[in-house]
Structure formats: C-alpha cells, structure tokens
Amino acid sequence: MPQLLQHIDAIAREKGRDVLFVHFENYEHNNAEAESYHLRQNLMEWLQQKQITFTPCMGIEQPGVIESYSGDLYIDVPFDEVDSTYQILSDHLEDTEGEMKIPGVLFFVLSLETALEIEADREDFLNCELNHDEDEFSGRLN
Known part of the structure; x- marks a missing residue:
C-alpha cells in the first residue's frame, strides 16, 4: 500500500x-537479501526493544527532484547530549570519537535552522519558476 513519507526537514519544522x-x-x-536491508531491519528491532519511536522518512527535500525511498528513519529523540535516551541511541550508533559503529549506517542531526533555510530556498525556487513560467507564456495567451 502506498505511504506518504515526510522529508526530514519538514519533520524538523513540524517539531520546531x-x-x-x-x-x-x-x-x-525491495531486496531482502541485501546487507543494507538487514542492517535497517536490525536497527528497527533494536529501536523497538528500547521503546524508541521512529518513522520512515525521506531525506532533505530538493525542489524539482523526485526521489525514491532510501530507507531513512526519523528517530523521535531530541538532540540533547544529556538526555538518557539520546545517550543510549548515540552509544549504540557511534564510538567515543563520533565514528559510526555499524558500517553502512549513518547517523545525522538536522538543525531546525537548516530546515528553515531549506524551506526559504524552496519558496525562492518555486517563486522563480512561477515567474519564469508567467514570463514565457504571457505573450502566447492572447
């Protein structure tokens, strides 16, 4: 069944x-034999065991680009280094140097500031496209 997935920057704006x-x-x-598929399944099982909420999500939205789902997961834990749930998650994914413990799994934080900048850039892009379309077709509609 089709599923509507949010981009991670939209989630940041929604969560504030x-x-x-x-x-x-x-x-x-769609490849249950692929290592990345099993890595994702294992991480999702671990998150469920730890009662950490997660949701499939799209990456950062890029205006005018249609992309397929790449397995990304939004993890509903605040980015707060003193938060015990964040510490459990970080300890599972990263070593003391901040390097990933699980090859092929990348752990990111997207700041609200960056998410707001992405939205502003998208609005600029859409306004530019709209103005371009109006300029291109304005003389042809008469």
Missing part, C-alpha cells in the same frame, strides 16, 4: 526543533 535520522548506504528497499 533539531531532529535525528539515520541513513543506510546502498539501501535496496
């Missing part, structure tokens, strides 16, 4: 805060 997400390199959504 920085957000965490994971990305799986070389993810193959």
Whole structure:
C-alpha cells in the first residue's frame, strides 16, 4: 500500500526543533537479501526493544527532484547530549570519537535552522519558476 513519507526537514519544522535520522548506504528497499536491508531491519528491532519511536522518512527535500525511498528513519529523540535516551541511541550508533559503529549506517542531526533555510530556498525556487513560467507564456495567451 502506498505511504506518504515526510522529508526530514519538514519533520524538523513540524517539531520546531533539531531532529535525528539515520541513513543506510546502498539501501535496496525491495531486496531482502541485501546487507543494507538487514542492517535497517536490525536497527528497527533494536529501536523497538528500547521503546524508541521512529518513522520512515525521506531525506532533505530538493525542489524539482523526485526521489525514491532510501530507507531513512526519523528517530523521535531530541538532540540533547544529556538526555538518557539520546545517550543510549548515540552509544549504540557511534564510538567515543563520533565514528559510526555499524558500517553502512549513518547517523545525522538536522538543525531546525537548516530546515528553515531549506524551506526559504524552496519558496525562492518555486517563486522563480512561477515567474519564469508567467514570463514565457504571457505573450502566447492572447
């Protein structure tokens, strides 16, 4: 069944805060034999065991670009280094140097500031496209 997935920057704007997400390199959504598929399944099981809420999400929205789902997961934990749930998550994914413990799994934070900048850039792009279309076709409609 089709599912409508939010982009991670839209989630940040909706939550009004920085957000965490994971990305799986070389993810193959329909290939249960692929290593990335199993890495994702294992992480989702671990998150469920720890009662950490997560949701599939799209990456950062890029105006005019249609992309397929790459396995990204929004993790509903505040980016707060003193938060015990964040510490459990971070300890599972990263070593003390901030390097990823699980090859092929990338852990990111997207700041609300960046999410707002992305939205402003998207609005500028859409306004530019709209103005371009109006200029291009304005003389042809008479």
